Amino acid sequence: MDCHNYITVPPERKRGQHLGREERGAIQQLKKQGYSLRAIAREIKCSPSTILYELRRGTPLRKSHRGRAPEYSAKRGRAVYENNRLNCRRPHxxxxxxxxxxxxxxxxxxxxxxxxxxxxxxxxxxxxxxxxxxxxxxxxxxxxxxxxxxxxxxxxxxLKRKQRRKIPRQHKRLKGRSIDERPEIVALREEFGHWEADTVVGRKRGQEAVVLTLIERVTNQYLAIRIPGKNSVAVNHAMEELRAEYGDLFGKVFQSITADNGSEFEDFAKLEDWGTSIYFAHPYSSWERPVNERHNGLLRQYIPKGVSIEKYSPEEILFFADELNSRPRKRLGYRTPEELFEAFLDNLYAA
Known part of the structure; x- marks a missing residue:
């Protein structure tokens, strides 16, 4: 009766494969029959040195010159091999x-x-x-x-999943100059004073406080300001406070700002009267403001999604931004945004 599911031809031995139980048993029998190392190696289809090392592992040391010489044992060779395998892994x-x-x-x-x-x-x-x-x-x-x-x-x-870039959708009206008109030097991140802006919300429903965020593209300096609502009046009022803080140097510190097309930036283009160029990304193209989006995600470590911004005071929001600015960054040579931003300001004020 034919047995189609069984074969009698052993599988071909792969190069570098460790010896198995059957091969050790064959070595033991061939050794008893007086086969040489090379003859056993030809039968097992491995290197003669492999047979030599295996015979050393499986043959106990001779304790005296009396009696018969110790013989190779496949069982002993297997036990020594398994014990060696426990210690062969690379240490942590x-x-x-x-x-x-x-x-x-x-x-x-x-x-x-x-x-x-x-x-x-x-x-x-x-x-x-x-x-x-x-x-x-x-x-x-x-x-x-x-x-x-x-x-x-x-x-x-x-644990975050990778985001795929989408083709910009053009059916939404821009609120000012397009990002296509922005100078190429801004994208290169070689000139100080170019920012990205956005807002971070707590609960999506209801009229409550949000966080206005701005980030400088060269130093990664991150500003987070709590404003009473997601509207253009609150955003422009926060920018007026920043203008009062930097005075006549506002136009040099904020040479340009790139924002999205949210309703809170409806009147954002008015800031151009202060010497700041305002650009708007394409609709539904948050990847055109990558630095700001990335840091808004880091801010979520302190303000989880769905948690009301009303629970946090303006001082706490500023503290969260300071924490982010004190983190070393690989892109900055593991320096912190705050030390680079302070150095830029020192040079600006000195000039």
Whole structure:
């Protein structure tokens, strides 16, 4: 009777494959029959050195010159092999970096820093010796393996899904000059004084306070101002307060501002009378203001979606912005936005 589901031809042995139970049993029998190392290797289809190492593993040491010489045992060879496999894995570098790991966990929990910001800041300021640190990728791998006192929920940015860019929709009327008219130097992030603006809401329904946010594209300096409502009057009043703070230098600090087409920016183009160029992104194209959108997402670490802004005082909103400005950034060479912005202001006032 034919058995179509069974074969008697053993599968071809792959190069570099470890010895199995059947192969060790074959080595034991061939050795008893007096086969040489090379003859056994031809039968097993492996390197003669593999047979030599296996015979050394499976043959116990001779304790005296009396009696018969110890013989190879496939069972002993398998036991030694499995014991060696327990110790052959590469050790975790995080085990010798306990102080660095504890510091990273503290920065992530208390200051909400990213893992890369922790690594870059520690290297820049020489906080730890290089031998006492691990790289950013290793930190992420150790978190996934559960070897750090952190979870993925302590780093919500990991869980965010990637956004795809969409083709701009043109059917909505722009409230001023289009972003297409903006100078190319703004996109290059080489000149100080170009900002992006938006608003962050708490509850979508109801008339309540919102947060007006602005961010400078070169230094990543982030301004967050609590305003009483999502309307053009509140937005323009907040900008008037900023103008009073910077005085005659307002037009140099705020050379241009790029906003979206929300109703709160209906009269935003009036700021051009103060020497600031105002541009509007294409409708439904938030990716044209990437820096601002990114930092609004970071602000959500302090103001979760659905939570009313009325619960936070203006001082608390300013504190949240200061926390973001004190975080080291990879794009800034692991310096903080606040120190770069202060340096730019010093140069501006000196001039």
């Amino acid at each position: 570098h995080i085990d010798r970096c306990s102080d660095f790991a504890a510091w990273v966990a503290k920065q992530v929990r208390t200051k909400k820093w990213s893992l890369d910001a922790c690594v870059g800041y520690a290297k820049l300021h020489g906080r730890f010796a290089l031998s006492e640190m691990v790289c950013t990728k290793t930190l992420y791998n150790e978190i996934s393996s559960g070897n750090l006192p952190l979870s993925l929920f302590d780093l919500p940015e990991i």
